[in-house]
Amino acid sequence: MKAVIMAGGKGTRLRPLTSNLPKPMVPIANKPILIHIIELLKKYDFDDIIITVGYLGKKISEMIGDGSNLGVKITYSWEDRPLGTAGSVKQVEKKLDETFLVISSDILTDIDLAHMLEFHKKRGSVATLALTRAEIPVAYGIVFTDENGSINRFKEKPGWSEVFSDKINTGIYILEPEVLRFIEEKQEFDFSKQLFPLLLERGDPIFGYIGDFYWLDIGNPKKYIEANHDVLIKKVRVNVAGEEIKEDIWVGEGTDVNLEANLWAPVIIGQNCKVEKGAVIDRLTVIGDGVYIAKKAHVKRSIVWNNATIREGVKLENCVISSRVELGADSIVQTEAVIGDDCEIGNESVISQERKIWPNKIIESGSRVTTDVQLGTFVRRSFFGPNGITGMINFEITPEFATKLGATFGTLLKPGARVVIGRDNKNISRMIKRALIAGLMSAGVEVYNVEIMPLPLIKYAIRVFNATAGVSVKNPYVNRDSISIRFFDQDGVDVNRNIETEIEDIFFKDKIKRVEPSRVGEVLNPVRTFEVYLNDVMKYIDYSIIRKQQPKVILDCANGSSSIIAPSLFQKLGCEVISLNAQLAEGRGKKNSLTKDALLDLSKTVRVLGADIGIALDEDASRALFVDSKGDIVEGDTALALFIKFRLNERKGGAVCVPVSASQVIDQISEENSGVIIRSKIGYRPLIEKILENKCIFGGEETGGFVFPEFQFARDGILASAYILEQIVKQETSLKELLSEIPRFYMVKKVIEVPYQYRGKVMLQLVEEAFGHNISTLDGIKIYFDYGWCLIRPGPDENTFEIYAEARSKEEALQLIKHWANIIEDIVHSIETGI
The missing domain is CATH 3.30.310.50 (Alpha-D-phosphohexomutase, C-terminal domain)
Structure with missing residues (x-):
C-alpha cells in the first residue's frame, strides 16, 4: 500500500538540534525519527512510500536513499515553497490512485495501522483521522466525535471553557484519493484547518480512530528527551539498535566498555564508543556512535549524539549533546540544556538548565552560561569586556537580560543607593536603558535618568548628584547591531574586576534581592547636568583669553550625544563655531569622526573656511583628534606629546601616564620638563588605574583619549578640546607652530x-x-x-x-x-x- 510522509517542516522549535539537521533525521534511540516511521509503515505493508521534503530535503534523500536497504520503495516530492500539509500531498496526487496513508515525520508512535485501516474501510470513510486523548488539550486542535467515531466538529486551540472533548489530531490520516480534488493546486493548504472542515461541511463521511497506541509530538527539546526516555522504558514499541548485553542495556558493535565502568539500566550505547574505568552511564541515557566517555564522567537521563567527547569529571543530567561536541573536564550541563553540533565547552564550565547553545560555539573554561548562545563564536567566563558588557541587541542583550542586570547591580549596591544612568540617541539604547531602570528600581535604587548625554557628562553627573554609581548605554558605531552597557563607581571610574565578578556571581547564581512594593526606587529626571558641567569647564579653562581672540573652530560631533552640548560650550568660550554632523535624529546614523576619511573631510573644511583649528569628537565625546590651521591632521601620538608638554610646564613637573604603545618621544619630552612617565597596559581601565595609583597629573592615549584627574577621572574630549584652545591662545601662536616643537617620529x-x-x-x-x-x-x-x-x-x-x-x-x-x-x-x- 501507499503512504505519504510529510517531511517538509523546518523544526524551528527543536533548534539548535535542527540547525544543521532536518527534523525528521533527528535521532530517537540512535535512529532517525523518519526511520522509526518507515519501519512502522513497513510492518503494516505500507511499502510504497512518498516523502514530501522542503527544508534540508537533500540531506533527507541522501541519508535515506531509495529505501531498498529498509525493504521499501521510496520516492521524493520536493517543495520549492511551503505548501502546507495538504498542499504538499496535492503535488503527488497522480501517484495516489488508491486508499493511502498520510503521516507526519515529527511524531513517535506505535499505532496499529492495520486496525486503523480496517476501521476506515468498515465505516466507509473518505478520511479517517487517528486521534489520541490529551490531558491538556488546549495546546492542540480538538476533535468532537459521536459514539460511532463520526467527526461532527473541529476546534483549533480551544480555551478551557471550550474543552468539551479531549481527543486531538495526531497527524496520521487514511484518505481516499477523491478528497484530493478539494485541495487547491500550488497553494498553501492545510488538512486540519481547511480540508477536513470542508469535508465536514459537505457532509462527507469522516471519522476519528481511537486505539490503544503511543503517540508523541516531538515539538521541542523537552518532548525530544521524553521520546528517548519512553523508548528506554518500553512505553513505545520500536526497534532498538544494538545487542542487549544485559536486561535493558543495549550496546552497539565495536564499543569498548571498561569492566570497571558503571552502566545502570536502561541505557543504549551506540557503535565504536569507548567508556573508561570509573565512568557512569546512568539510567535513561542514550549514547550515539563514536562517543568517548572519560573516567569519573557521569551521564544521566541524557541524549548524546555521534562522535561527542566527554572528558574526565563531566556531569550531564537530562540534557542533549549534539554531534562532535567536546565537553571539557569537570564541566556541567544541567537539565533540558541543549548544545548544538561542533561546540567546544571549556573545562569547569556550567551550562544552566534549559539553555541552548547553537552550533560551532566555543565556551571559555570556567564560564557559566545562563542565557541562550546563538550569535558570535566565543563565550567567555565573564560577560564583561574592555567596554563593559557588549552584545547583539535582542539576541545576547535583550530587555529581559537588561532588567535582570539592573536588578543585579541594584542588589550589589543595596536599597537606597543612587544611580545616574544615561544613553546615546538611539532607540535601542533607550529600550535597554529603560529595562535597566526597571531592574534597578525593583532592587530599591533611586535612579537619576539624565537621558541623552555624552559619556564624560554621565560620569560627571555621578559627582554632581552625589550618586553611588553610574550606568551608560550606547550603540557603538563599530557595530550597529550591538549595545554596550558600562558601570561606574562613585568617582565615575569603570567598576573594577572585583565588582564585575560580584555582578556576575549575583546574576548567574540568581542571588537578586528585590524590595517590597513600598521600597521600590524612584526615577528622577534632573536638568542641571549641562549647566553644572559648562560652568565647571569654564572655571577650569581661562576662557577670558579665548574670548579676546575669538578663534574659528570647525567642530565634528559625529552625530553623537556631544551634539547637544559641545557647540554651545565653544560658543560660550567665545569661539566662532561651525558644526559638522551635529544631528541627533534617530535616522541620522552616528559616524566615526576619527577615521582617516572623516579627518580628511574635516581638514578640507578647515582649509576652505580658514579656521584656526578642526576638532573631531568621537560619538560619545570621550576622545578628540585635531586638525591644524593648515589642514594637516595631527597624529594621536603627536597630540598626546603636546598635551604632556603643556601639563608638565603648568605643574612644573609631575607624573604622567601613557600606554605601553605610546611613542618614546614622550619620554624625551618628560625628561626635558621634569616629568615622570608611567606606562600602563593598553586600554582605558589600565590607564585610569595607573593614574589613580600614581597620583598622575595627566593621562592620555595616542587614540585621542585625554584624562585631567583634577577635573574628573575620565577621558573627556570636550574638556581636552577646550584646553588645547586655551593653550594655543595663551601662547599667542598657532597649533602648527606648537607642533613643530615636538620631535619627529x-x-x-x-x-x-x-x-x-x-x-x-x-x-x-x-x-x-x-x-x-x-x-x-x-x-x-x-x-x-x-x-x-x-x-x-x-x-x-x-x-x-x-x-x-x-x-x-x-x-x-x-x-x-x-x-x-x-x-x-x-x-x-x-x-x-x-x-
Whole structure:
C-alpha cells in the first residue's frame, strides 16, 4: 500500500538540534525519527512510500536513499515553497490512485495501522483521522466525535471553557484519493484547518480512530528527551539498535566498555564508543556512535549524539549533546540544556538548565552560561569586556537580560543607593536603558535618568548628584547591531574586576534581592547636568583669553550625544563655531569622526573656511583628534606629546601616564620638563588605574583619549578640546607652530590573524625569538632596538594579534612590522603542521 510522509517542516522549535539537521533525521534511540516511521509503515505493508521534503530535503534523500536497504520503495516530492500539509500531498496526487496513508515525520508512535485501516474501510470513510486523548488539550486542535467515531466538529486551540472533548489530531490520516480534488493546486493548504472542515461541511463521511497506541509530538527539546526516555522504558514499541548485553542495556558493535565502568539500566550505547574505568552511564541515557566517555564522567537521563567527547569529571543530567561536541573536564550541563553540533565547552564550565547553545560555539573554561548562545563564536567566563558588557541587541542583550542586570547591580549596591544612568540617541539604547531602570528600581535604587548625554557628562553627573554609581548605554558605531552597557563607581571610574565578578556571581547564581512594593526606587529626571558641567569647564579653562581672540573652530560631533552640548560650550568660550554632523535624529546614523576619511573631510573644511583649528569628537565625546590651521591632521601620538608638554610646564613637573604603545618621544619630552612617565597596559581601565595609583597629573592615549584627574577621572574630549584652545591662545601662536616643537617620529600598526587557541604558544615562542634583546612584558612583549621598538600583543578580538612599531623613519618602522609579522606567521604554521 501507499503512504505519504510529510517531511517538509523546518523544526524551528527543536533548534539548535535542527540547525544543521532536518527534523525528521533527528535521532530517537540512535535512529532517525523518519526511520522509526518507515519501519512502522513497513510492518503494516505500507511499502510504497512518498516523502514530501522542503527544508534540508537533500540531506533527507541522501541519508535515506531509495529505501531498498529498509525493504521499501521510496520516492521524493520536493517543495520549492511551503505548501502546507495538504498542499504538499496535492503535488503527488497522480501517484495516489488508491486508499493511502498520510503521516507526519515529527511524531513517535506505535499505532496499529492495520486496525486503523480496517476501521476506515468498515465505516466507509473518505478520511479517517487517528486521534489520541490529551490531558491538556488546549495546546492542540480538538476533535468532537459521536459514539460511532463520526467527526461532527473541529476546534483549533480551544480555551478551557471550550474543552468539551479531549481527543486531538495526531497527524496520521487514511484518505481516499477523491478528497484530493478539494485541495487547491500550488497553494498553501492545510488538512486540519481547511480540508477536513470542508469535508465536514459537505457532509462527507469522516471519522476519528481511537486505539490503544503511543503517540508523541516531538515539538521541542523537552518532548525530544521524553521520546528517548519512553523508548528506554518500553512505553513505545520500536526497534532498538544494538545487542542487549544485559536486561535493558543495549550496546552497539565495536564499543569498548571498561569492566570497571558503571552502566545502570536502561541505557543504549551506540557503535565504536569507548567508556573508561570509573565512568557512569546512568539510567535513561542514550549514547550515539563514536562517543568517548572519560573516567569519573557521569551521564544521566541524557541524549548524546555521534562522535561527542566527554572528558574526565563531566556531569550531564537530562540534557542533549549534539554531534562532535567536546565537553571539557569537570564541566556541567544541567537539565533540558541543549548544545548544538561542533561546540567546544571549556573545562569547569556550567551550562544552566534549559539553555541552548547553537552550533560551532566555543565556551571559555570556567564560564557559566545562563542565557541562550546563538550569535558570535566565543563565550567567555565573564560577560564583561574592555567596554563593559557588549552584545547583539535582542539576541545576547535583550530587555529581559537588561532588567535582570539592573536588578543585579541594584542588589550589589543595596536599597537606597543612587544611580545616574544615561544613553546615546538611539532607540535601542533607550529600550535597554529603560529595562535597566526597571531592574534597578525593583532592587530599591533611586535612579537619576539624565537621558541623552555624552559619556564624560554621565560620569560627571555621578559627582554632581552625589550618586553611588553610574550606568551608560550606547550603540557603538563599530557595530550597529550591538549595545554596550558600562558601570561606574562613585568617582565615575569603570567598576573594577572585583565588582564585575560580584555582578556576575549575583546574576548567574540568581542571588537578586528585590524590595517590597513600598521600597521600590524612584526615577528622577534632573536638568542641571549641562549647566553644572559648562560652568565647571569654564572655571577650569581661562576662557577670558579665548574670548579676546575669538578663534574659528570647525567642530565634528559625529552625530553623537556631544551634539547637544559641545557647540554651545565653544560658543560660550567665545569661539566662532561651525558644526559638522551635529544631528541627533534617530535616522541620522552616528559616524566615526576619527577615521582617516572623516579627518580628511574635516581638514578640507578647515582649509576652505580658514579656521584656526578642526576638532573631531568621537560619538560619545570621550576622545578628540585635531586638525591644524593648515589642514594637516595631527597624529594621536603627536597630540598626546603636546598635551604632556603643556601639563608638565603648568605643574612644573609631575607624573604622567601613557600606554605601553605610546611613542618614546614622550619620554624625551618628560625628561626635558621634569616629568615622570608611567606606562600602563593598553586600554582605558589600565590607564585610569595607573593614574589613580600614581597620583598622575595627566593621562592620555595616542587614540585621542585625554584624562585631567583634577577635573574628573575620565577621558573627556570636550574638556581636552577646550584646553588645547586655551593653550594655543595663551601662547599667542598657532597649533602648527606648537607642533613643530615636538620631535619627529614614525609609528605604524598592523593587525594579523592568529587562531585563539594558539595565543599562548605564540607568546612563548616570541619570547624565545626576542632572546638577547632588551624586552618589556608589561602588556604583550615589547622589544627594543637601537633605532626603535616593536610591541606585539594579543588583540581585543579573539583571533588577532596587534603589532606596533616605532622607528627613526617610516621605512624602518614598516620593516619592523613586516619582520615580526612574518615570524608570527611562521610560528602559527609550525603549530598547525608540526614542522
